Amino acid sequence: MKLIRIQAIAKKEMLQIVRDPLSLAMGFMMPVLLLFIFGYAISLDVDDITTIVYDQDRSSMGRQLVADLSASGYFKVVRYAEQEAEIGQYLDAGMARVGLTIPVDFSRDLRAGRVTQLPIVVDGSDSNTATIALGYFAALTELYGRRISPVPEKALIEVRARVWYNPELKSRNFIVPGLIAVIMMVIAALLTSLCIAREWERGTMEQLIATPVKTPELILGKMIPYYVIGMVDMALSIAMATLLFEVPFRGSLLLLTVISTVFLFGGLSFGIIISIITKSQIVSSQISVVATYLPAFLLSGFMFSISNMTRPLQIITHIIPARYFVSILKGLFLKGSAIRILYADALFLLAFGIVTFAVANIKFKKRLG
Amino acid sequence: MTDDQDHIAVKVESLSRKFGDFVAVDRISLEVKKGDIFGFLGPNGAGKSTTIRMLCGLLIPTAGQGTVGGYDINTRSEEIKKIIGYMSQRFSLYDDLTVEENINFFSGIYNVPQARKPARKQWVLEMAGLGDSRSALTRTLPGGYKQRLALGCAILHEPSILFLDEPTSGVDPLSRRGFWKLIYEMSKAGTTVFVTTHYMDEADYCDRLALIYRGSIIAEGTPGELRRKHMTADVLEIETENVVTAMDALGRSGIETAIFGSVLHATVGSAREDIPRLKKLLADAGIEVNRIEKIVPSLEDVFVTLIEQS
Numbered sequence: 001m002k003l004i005r006i007q008a009i010a011k012k013e014m015l016q017i018v019r020d021p022l023s024l025a026m027g028f029m030m031p032v033l034l035l036f037i038f039g040y041a042i043s044l045d046v047d048d049i050t051t052i053v054y055d056q057d058r059s060s061m062g063r064q065l066v067a068d069l070s071a072s073g074y075f076k077v078v079r080y081a082e083q084e085a086e087i088g089q090y091l092d093a094g095m096a097r098v099g100l101t102i103p104v105d106f107s108r109d110l111r112a113g114r115v116t117q118l119p120i121v122v123d124g125s126d127s128n129t130a131t132i133a134l135g136y137f138a139a140l141t142e143l144y145g146r147r148i149s150p151v152p153e154k155a156l157i158e159v160r161a162r163v164w165y166n167p168e169l170k171s172r173n174f175i176v177p178g179l180i181a182v183i184m185m186v187i188a189a190l191l192t193s194l195c196i197a198r199e200w201e202r203g204t205m206e207q208l209i210a211t212p213v214k215t216p217e218l219i220l221g222k223m224i225p226y227y228v229i230g231m232v233d234m235a236l237s238i239a240m241a242t243l244l245f246e247v248p249f250r251g252s253l254l255l256l257t258v259i260s261t262v263f264l265f266g267g268l269s270f271g272i273i274i275s276i277i278t279k280s281q282i283v284s285s286q287i288s289v290v291a292t293y294l295p296a297f298l299l300s301g302f303m304f305s306i307s308n309m310t311r312p313l314q315i316i317t318h319i320i321p322a323r324y325f326v327s328i329l330k331g332l333f334l335k336g337s338a339i340r341i342l343y344a345d346a347l348f349l350l351a352f353g354i355v356t357f358a359v360a361n362i363k364f365k366k367r368l369g
Numbered sequence: 370m371t372d373d374q375d376h377i378a379v380k381v382e383s384l385s386r387k388f389g390d391f392v393a394v395d396r397i398s399l400e401v402k403k404g405d406i407f408g409f410l411g412p413n414g415a416g417k418s419t420t421i422r423m424l425c426g427l428l429i430p431t432a433g434q435g436t437v438g439g440y441d442i443n444t445r446s447e448e449i450k451k452i453i454g455y456m457s458q459r460f461s462l463y464d465d466l467t468v469e470e471n472i473n474f475f476s477g478i479y480n481v482p483q484a485r486k487p488a489r490k491q492w493v494l495e496m497a498g499l500g501d502s503r504s505a506l507t508r509t510l511p512g513g514y515k516q517r518l519a520l521g522c523a524i525l526h527e528p529s530i531l532f533l534d535e536p537t538s539g540v541d542p543l544s545r546r547g548f549w550k551l552i553y554e555m556s557k558a559g560t561t562v563f564v565t566t567h568y569m570d571e572a573d574y575c576d577r578l579a580l581i582y583r584g585s586i587i588a589e590g591t592p593g594e595l596r597r598k599h600m601t602a603d604v605l606e607i608e609t610e611n612v613v614t615a616m617d618a619l620g621r622s623g624i625e626t627a628i629f630g631s632v633l634h635a636t637v638g639s640a641r642e643d644i645p646r647l648k649k650l651l652a653d654a655g656i657e658v659n660r661i662e663k664i665v666p667s668l669e670d671v672f673v674t675l676i677e678q679s
Contacts (some may be wrong), residue, residue: 008477012466019465207461207523210425211478212451366447368427369388 005213009221017225031233034183035240045171046132047074052096054081059107068144074136097123098133176247177333178302180237181325185296187233188267191226193288196275209366219360223268230264250336259346263325266353272360296322321352378403378530378561381435386419393419395584401563406556408575409565416584417565418458421534425455438530454523458534462519464508468499471507471522479526493521513544533564549574569669580672587679599675600666603640607633608660618654
């Protein structure tokens with residue numbers, strides 16, 4: 001391998017990228033745009049659950065309960081119903097997700113120390129929100145019950161849970177790092193997916209393969225400028241995550257740089273393989289998006305926990321490089337993990353990079369037809 | 370290597386290439402001496418490009434063997450690529466790079482020694498007449514200049530064998546002549562040039578020629594040899610106001626004719642006997658003949674005859 005040839009190809013490729021402002025802008029705008037859209041769109045946090053209250057009791061104790069629910073921030077009362085039928089109407093129309101009825105004898109029962117029932121209906125069509133709403137509701141009413149109970153019972157066991165790494169349980173904190181991994185996987189493959197096909201389409205490949213250039217020189221040379229773009233994209237993503245979404249970054253930036261390099265090596269090689277096989281820019285870019293986006297989105301554990309998947313799917317996730325990068329980025333962001341924790345995931349990324357680079361080299365033939 | 374092979378730049382034996390059922394090149398054999406300009410002629414689709422691509426290591430032959438610069442084309446194609454220059458039929462430099470950037474790129478790819486780079490670049494710029502437009506985007510250049518730049522980039526590393534695939538197609542006649550002058554100079558400096566063309570008038574620039582037709586070589590030799598060997602008949606040139614009517618009249622009498630610009634060429638057995646006969650035939654048809662005489666057949670006449678025979 002001759003450094004001078006790699007250099008010549010990298011320089012040529014860089015010049016061509018710079019002369020094509022549209023694709024250059026796309027290379028930098030895509031991660032920003034995707035992160036912006038997905039970062040805001042995907043949130044698993046449940047708050048301001050729209051609630052309709054039918055207060056039959058009309059007592060101060062009932063009002064106190066509703067005030068407690070509202071004050072928690074999880075529930076937002078959108079309507080005080082005049083009659084029971086309204087609850088059904090509001091839930092049907094989607095104007096409320098929770099309907100709470102305070103029965104006529106609510107305050108009387110409580111004052112007498114009797115157990116009272118509190119009917120609540122929840123819109124189960126979004127089961128995730130419904131489950132969370134019920135959990136919040138149970139916790140809040142229990143607190144309320146204890147507060148107004150005339151004889152405070154001392155609980156024998158008190159659970160004092162603490163949540164590590166993401167104490168506020170903000171879903172954005174674990175979604176954004178994973179999202180960066182998914183977006184970078186797509187972008188890495190997309191960036192290089194055009195670079196071999198373009199030479200075939202423009203007819204410049206025939207001249208190039210008639211020279212003594214060696215395949216690894218050609219592929220490495222072509223990867224270098226896209227590696228630079230990929231690292232800039234990575235930096236932009238990290239900046240957006242920490243500044244815009246306020247996700248804490250607790251790990252080492254140096255480690256992030258090293259692992260991102262390993263990751264990009266694989267992702268860029270993957271795009272090159274597709275470009276080599278298809279020889280067509282349009283086909284290549286489409287395949288590279290589909291082949292990276294779907295597995296990275298569904299099987300990386302970025303949104304859908306791998307441990308909840310069926311066994312065969314779990315096995316498949318092991319060959320999805322995004323899985324390892326998601327896990328590494330979550331570790332770096334939230335736990336500040338060091339290399340001794342991340343090395344196994346990093347080794348998988350390295351293996352993926354070596355395999356894809358080797359396949360790209362084998363698949364590329366310095367021949368026509 | 371024997372002494373004999375020392376003088377051979379390209380040697381090919383029963384080389385074939387099929388694309389599916391289509392036989393593009395059918396068991397051709399040829400030899401090119403070092404320093405020669407070897408013209409590979411034939412109509413479009415005859416197998417010229419397929420042959421040149423096999424020689425340059427871009428296509429694997431279906432059958433047969435050959436060597437370029439002593440390297441086997443079946444097994445040593447990467448060695449061949451180091452010692453040859455290749456200019457493909459389609460313009461294949463980067464048209465979104467400038468003239469100078471293209472030269473720098475190919476200098477790097479061909480690993481031209483650092484010390485020689487500036488001199489080689491200057492040489493190419495001067496040869497191509499692009500000294501003043503080194504920072505022009507290649508796509509903005511006129512066809513003739515593009516072609517010269519492509520040639521320049523293919524010979525930056527001073528290859529000993531140069532393969533040119535239809536280098537002058539789509540280039541105006543003046544640029545074509547200039548281009549052949551360059552090829553001539555390189556050949557004088559010792560470079561072997563293997564050039565394909567479908568312009569028959571360019572054949573006379575070559576030291577040796579091979580004519581390929583439908584995948585097979587149907588004639589080979591120096592331009593003079595081809596004229597003598599394959600042109601036993603005489604060619605008459607007829608100048609008349611009514612070329613088409615004259616052609617019809619002669620055609621009815623079974624005489625082979627072809628229109629060349631404003632004149633008519635007729636192929637006859639013997640000029641001496643046939644000139645009076647043709648004069649009479651045309652006079653009977655009421656066609657006035659300004660001039661009728663025997664001419665030295667052009668290579669185009671030779672090839673038309675050869676192709677009609679095959």
